[in-house]
Amino acid sequence: MSQETEFAAYVQNNIASAANDPGFVGLSQVWVRESIRYKYAYNFSWLGRPIIQVPQDTYAYQELIWNYRPDLIIETGIAHGGSLVMSASMLAMLDYCDAVEAGTVLDPKASRRKVVGIDIDIRPHNRAGIEAHPLQHKIQMIEGSAIDKAIVDEVHSIAKDYDRVMVFLDSNHTHDHVLAELHAYAPLVSQGSYCVVWDSGVEDLPADMCADRPWGKGDNPKTAVHAYLADQDTASRTGVDGKPLKFEIDKMFEAKLMISAASDGFLKRV
Template sequence: MHPSEQFRLERQARLESYASDGAFQTLSRDWLQASMQRQYVYNFDWMGRPIIQYPQDMVAMQELVWRVRPDLIIETGIAHGGSLVLSASLLALLDMSDAIEAGTTLDPRASRRKVLGVDIDIRAHNRAAIEAHPMASRIAMIQGSAVAPEVVHEVRDFAKGYQRVLVCLDSMHTHDHVLGELNAYAPLVTPGSYCVVFDTFVEDMPPKFFADRPWDVGNNPKTAVHQWLADHPEFEIDAEMEQRLQVTVAPHGFLRRKG
């Protein structure tokens, strides 16, 4: 057996064992809760911009982008812009890979690959920092509610002509809002790509864990995902990604479009 295949099989067996390892799952969930109480998720930057994500989920996004090779990533929720910069930098790496393989010169300004961010309130200082960032040529932004009809229309119009689309939902985390986002943007995901729904972990935290937020157990992204999936068999939960990460804010949130 080739060493690479042996390594792949060993990894597969290890991940499958995690699915039945209740103690490890509990430990991972307890650490997520303890770290969230301590605002651990706010500790990181990506290329100089604050990014409100766990390192594990950043790695997961790198794996998905390399696997899918999208030419458009749509993100709801911008905050400081770190996630937009992460996505843009991953698209830049795809362009570099394509150029090396083709033996051509890379011109970032000529790249068609883009990140489109949507947020109801793009604060002026964050917009200025994003627009001044080296990755700015790959980033476009729309201000407005992600579920407002005019914004949905603008996003869909922007997405026309792109061949591979990946979507990340990370704005308002109430059931109704996320359900509206799924209805609006998941249809833009191309077969084999993903709609990643962040903060589904709210359902697994104690009630009132987010006392100052409108979402809670029973009213959050995971409840929206489960309701939406019941009517959308063209999508499935990528359980292996969750098993691999263990510590993630997106359990049941890595949704793969079949095909």
Template sequence: MTFEAEVAQRVAANETNLTLKKDAQNLMNSSIRAGYSYNFSWMGRPIIQYPQDVMAMQEIIWRVQPDLIIETGIAHGGSLIFSAAMLELNAACGGPADAKVLGLDIDIRAHNRQAIEVHPMSRRISMIEGSSTAPEVIEQVRQFASGRKSVLVCLDSNHTHAHVLAELEAYAPLATVGSYCVVFDTIVEDLPKEMYPNRPWGPGDNPKTAVHEYLKTHPEFEIDRAVDNKLMISVAPDGYLKRVR
């Protein structure tokens, strides 16, 4: 049996491993309470992601070979730097030479913008400041994506159901067949309500509920369960949406 076949066999087995699933959920609960995702950086910038999701994105970027990655939510810029670095590696290995990352945020703090703009990976990064659901911003993104052959979309801004659903309607169609629209922080649905006392989102109103609503009318996307079963520890369960047609 090949290594790849062994991996596939183990990943498939995880789906029915109730002990592993319970342990993983318990770890998610305790690690989120401890602010675990805030402990990491990518090439000097805070990335605010779980290492497992970073690894999943690396695998997807290598497999899809996007010439454009669209990201909503910039924060400190670590995710933009990560995506740009992966595109740089792809290019060094014969992938798209002019691949770009486009980041959107309603408020790009001046010190974060400066840190991103002076970073060695900045030549692959463009940013738009404004609401990701504003018609003028959506139009700018569509124009930026025009003519691109392989587009990957990542949604990680405001986590309310209504906002994420609006982002899905606006940007998921830009993901090309075989690529993904990745919706982060779907884990909110699976966490205790009291974990988000000062946030407008929580169980019943979050990215996962938006994903499930979107998929009711968009059969061109499917949840890639293999990613969930591989990671087990992830802030994006049900959030790795693969465009299949």
């Protein structure tokens, strides 16, 4: 066994041990709950743009992108654009590493890799900030509801030219909206890639923590995920690649992060 393999096994054992420690899991859940009271996830930025993500989840972002190496990332929900910039920066890093391995000169604007972001309301100052960013050439923004048929059709038209697609869902967090997003965009996810449903942890919060939002306990991304997966064995869903469309919840990310906004939200196409 190589040292790399030995260390990877050591890490997997750490992750499994943590996942089976109810005290550690419970403490992490308390921390997540209390951090929300102070809008902790609002405190961070990625390459100059506010990202509004739990920092631990950004580690999951980069691991997913680095390991799967997508050509196209589709994100619903833009806000200030930090998540788009993070995805774009990881795609740019893939381009750079490909050029290094090939011994060629990198032409940043020649790569096809890009991220498409959809939001019902792209505020002018956010659009301006994103369009002024050095990575804007890897970002395409679409304004409109992510579940509007015209928007869905436009994204599908873009995606047909790509072979390796990853999806992040992070817009309206109501059950019905997220379920509609899953039906619209999960078929674009490539075999072995992921559809990540953010803020599924709403289901695990006290009911009064979302009193000012249209979503809450019993009506949120996690309930949508469970509804989507509940009938996938009998629904005979097919991806745009013509192959059977089936996902499983990858609990490994939750176990390694412990602090995450996406409990039951890391869906891997299998």
